[in-house]
Amino acid sequence: MKTNWKYWIPICFVAFWGLIVISYRYAKPRYKPDNISDLLNDFSWLINWPKWLDFPLMQPINSGFDWLIMEYGLFFEGINYFLLGLYTTMKNSVVALPWPLVVILVIVMTYFVSGKKMSTTILIGFCTFFIGFLSPRYWDKAIMTTCIVFIGIFFCLVIGIPIGIAMARKPKLRKMILPVLDLMQTIPSFCYLIPGILLFGLGAVPAIISIFVYAAPPLIRLTDLGIRLVDKEIVEAADAFGASKKQKLWGVQIPLALPNIMQGVNQSVMMALAMVVIASMVGTRGIGDEVLLGLQQLNVGMATEAGIAIVLLAIIFDRVTQAYGDKIQDKTKPKNIKKV
Amino acid sequence: MPKIELKNVYKIFGEDPHSVLPLVKKGATKKEILAETDHTVGLDNVSISIEEGETFVCMGLSGSGKSTLIRHINRLIEPTEGVVLVDGVNVLEFNEKELLELRRHEMSMVFQRFGLFPHKTVLENVAYGLEVQGKSIEERNQTAEEQIHAVGLNGFEHQYPSQLSGGMQQRVGLARALATKPGILLMDEAFSALDPLIRNDMQNQLMELQSKLHKTIVFITHDLDESLKLGDHIGILNGGKLIQVGKPEEIIMSPADDYVTAFVKDVNRAKVLRAKTIMLSPDNPTINGKVSGETIKVLENSFIEEFLPQVIEKRTVVEVIDKDGNTSGYITEKELAQSLTKN
DSSP states (O other), X not given: OOOOHHXXXXXXXXXXXXHHHHHHHHSOGGGSOSSTTHHHHOGGGGTSOOTTOOOOOHHHHHHHHHHHHHHHHHHHHHHHHHHHHHHHHHHHHHHHSOHHHHHHHHHHHHHHHTTSOHHHHHHHHHHHHHHHHHOHHHHHHHHHHHHHHHHHHHHHHHHHHHHHHHHHHOHHHXXXXXXXXXXXXXXXXXXXXXXXXXXXXXXXXXXXXXXXXXXXXXXXXXXHHHHHHSOHHHHHHHHHTTXXXXXXXXXXXXXXXXXXXXHHHHHHHHHHHHHHHHHGGGTOOSTHHHXXXXXXXXXXXXXXXXXXXXXXXXXXXXXXXXXXHHHHHHHHSOOOOOOO | OOSEEEEEEEEEESSOHHHHHHHHHHTOOHHHHHHHHSOEEEEEEEEEEEOTTOEEEEEXXXXXXXXXXXXXXXXXXXXXXXXXXXXXXXXXXXXXXXXXXXXXXXXXXXXXXOOOOTTSOHHHHHTHHHHHHTOOHHHHHHHHHHHXXXXXXXXXXXXXXXXXXXXXXXXXXXXXXXXXXXXXXXXXXXXTTSOHHHHHHHXXXXXXXXXXXXXXXXXXXXXXXXXXXXXXXXXXXXXXXXXXXXXXXXXXXXXXXXXXXXXXXXXXXXXXXXXXXXOBOTTOGGGTTTOOSOOEEEETTOBHHHHHHHHHHHOOOEEEEOTTSOEEEEEOHHHHHHHHOOO
């Protein structure tokens, strides 16, 4: 659609002046000139930004936030209990297992998920063992971190993939959601960690929420892209045979977009791990707080050790999701072409 | 009643097609419309009717609107204005569900770049139409096996499309289209991506299948030889306008305008024209006295190239006979010379 400037120019003009009037109206009296006509006599306000030209955003956000806590406190408390319960159950059950069993479980899982690839399995087994081997304290903390990442990623998948699919289908919706994704990716993580603490308290829950905000956008984008990149003629073929929207989506579009979606999951997991380390600054327990501890004590060795443990964890996550993606791709595009 | 009928169909691509429609109706060309309004004319007042059981070939160069035309029949593209009738029913009035039923049972499509599902095996690809219909897996596998057999691909059922050559992939495409037993087969430049030898094979296979199945086929191509070979009727499109519709020999013998003339100029006429097209009836006065002694007997439907060598060798009159051996006409050297001369 062509932009209709005939309407938009006056609207923008009015909105701009409206904003200026609002900021003047709400500025503190001592910043304001005694009389508006002073502005025309004394032009010094053109040199330095005048203090009355300050759009009052902080106040309404603060009061809005207070209102949110007052009115919907119970609602957030509910979410908090649910997520915390989920996390604690998951963490406690894994921590209770003997560590050799956990290592073996990880190895077995990797073996099947990667399509029986020996090299990946050996690498993952080694990395898993080495986390505890670095320092016994890291074992339980790595499990905590992993549980938080798992729960965060679960929400990313459940909410992100349907949004991505919807975006691929409706260009208008995509236009609306893309700026939101940009916002989620560019806004500094502490800006939502702090409200997270206020709403959910210190600990694992604000970390899970932050993981969603930070790690869902790449997954949504790659799902959207993957679905749109499916060969047009193939989609047309499905249409021509009378496939309903549902049949087309599950039978053709999602299977063919799966390599891209898996790439999105991989990205999402890596970003979740990065976020969980940052979240240790707001009291989330896990392997990140070892780095923080090392930093506070100026203990270079300790921080490095913890850093290595995080890298090992990252290798595990990355290799497992990549190997799974490769396995799916092998299915859709057979490489071993037999000449006939 | 024609099987498929298009009446005054207009299709304009762009932001606001209806605003451009009056301009197109006034007779502005495709180029002018594009320059003035930034809209592309896909089809400009196209009306055709296709009889049951015939092969209708729609021919034109790229950008002539032929692919747009074929997609109107199963409504992959909606017309800006006009009527599309299939079995006398206006498919444009169909709701979502009726449209799906039409696509599932009445017609199927073969694509230029095959449009096969890379994640499905040959068997699953061929069975796709039946899967969409909701048939049981035994039933669709059985039908799919039969179709794979019909196109000569047995033994490849469990291969993936990427493991097959282009010609074989298009056989899968053809089998997939036939598996739902549709009355109408839409073929969008189905053989254009194949190399010449394979293309020839596929054309022969299609003609062989058609002689058994008698489907209504709408075939799109940019290749005149292909259209002359396959088509019972040919429609020539240029810039979204339908310029001429007729039997292959009508197109060759009396092209409607310069565009068609230029098209048919280099055609090997001996390969296209049939004996019955150029023969004179037995009671024609010019024959008198010429028919004497030995003649060469040929069937009505044989092409000139099939009996031309004999004529040159024996230098006698050709007697055209029908299936039962009755004389239906004669061809002298004069008719041969006339029909083979390029004008």
